[in-house]
Amino acid sequence: MPAPRLRSLPRNVTDVARVLACVDGTVQNLQLSPDVGSVPLERATPIREFFSWPGKRNYEGLYWSSTNRRHVDFESLLERDYLLAADYAPDIVAIAAQPLALLWPRAARGNRDHVPDFFVRLGNGDGRLIDVRSPKGAEKYAEQSALTRKICDEIGWEYEVFTGLSPELAQNLRWLAGYRHDRYAPPTEIAESITRRFAEPVALEVGLGEASRRTGRSLEHTTANVLHLIWRRHLSADLSRPLSMSSEVWA
Structure with missing residues (x-):
């Protein structure tokens, strides 16, 4: 009831x-x-x-x-x-x-x-x-x-x-929130491989390409996995600036 x-x-x-x-x-x-x-x-x-x-x-x-x-x-x-x-x-x-x-x-x-x-x-x-x-x-x-x-x-x-978020942070969180659901979470082994690739700061586009090749997963799947890991704070990025493929991401 x-x-x-x-x-x-x-x-x-x-x-x-x-x-x-x-x-x-x-x-x-x-x-x-x-x-x-x-x-x-x-x-x-x-x-x-x-x-x-x-x-x-x-x-x-x-x-x-x-x-x-x-x-x-x-x-x-x-x-x-x-x-x-x-x-x-x-x-x-x-x-x-x-x-x-x-x-x-x-x-x-x-x-x-x-x-x-x-x-x-x-x-x-x-x-x-x-x-x-x-x-x-x-x-x-x-x-x-x-x-x-x-x-x-x-x-x-x-x-x-x-009283509100900065425009940049609000835009970034709205984008990342699209990947908050568990269906975008990579399996543990894949997550560990992705995290190792981002052990040092690297442009998101570069890291995605290399992580995709390492894991053998499509670029689309890898992108969803990485954005989910950023949302879950397993990976980090500067969200005070607009998040883009040139943004640095690190573990």
């Missing part, structure tokens, strides 16, 4: 902030405390419905995460860019979309609640809450972000306001 997604959030009638999350199919309404940090929010499902209407400007969709091995919801192309970056990040081991609602105390001014965009679990066990904002949005919602950061400090989480 699908986990419930709320169409509206309850009002907090207490004097302490509360955290609302749906983990393993059960909605939990928790008083803010460091104990919230032990909740496995990486297993949370979106706490609220994703609403659509004619003429809506944001683009919604599902991103298949190679980290989660399943789809993750997003509500804008900027959120999709965050998912690309998180999926590629070596320190992130799980990603959850709209994993909780922060219900402000009844005396709080303005909005009564806030639903952050993502929660990620880090390899060291720590948690990080993320709000995705355009640069203008980050300024507009600075007070809300300050409140959210204060909540995270009390729980023991990191907090990040993501």
Whole structure:
């Protein structure tokens, strides 16, 4: 049975902030405390419905995460860019979309609640809450972000306001993400042979040709294998510059 997604959030009638999350199919309404940090929010499902209407400007969709091995919801192309970056990040081991609602105390001014965009679990066990904002949005919602950061400090989480990737990095990650699936992963013996060829920095085009000859695989297969290995960080390249066949790649 699908986990419930709320169409509206309850009002907090207490004097302490509360955290609302749906983990393993059960909605939990928790008083803010460091104990919230032990909740496995990486297993949370979106706490609220994703609403659509004619003429809506944001683009919604599902991103298949190679980290989660399943789809993750997003509500804008900027959120999709965050998912690309998180999926590629070596320190992130799980990603959850709209994993909780922060219900402000009844005396709080303005909005009564806030639903952050993502929660990620880090390899060291720590948690990080993320709000995705355009640069203008980050300024507009600075007070809300300050409140959210204060909540995270009390729980023991990191907090990040993501405002976008550089054009070069975004373009490179979109290209590499096309090869993130396991179907592009070379067998272990082939991967080792490819890695040995890139032991020293070499232009991608040159390395691909030599790796193809060494392994006896087609250039098309080898290209897919190498780009997958770059995505998995078994090979490296300077992604702050446009990735091309002349880019240096190394193990």
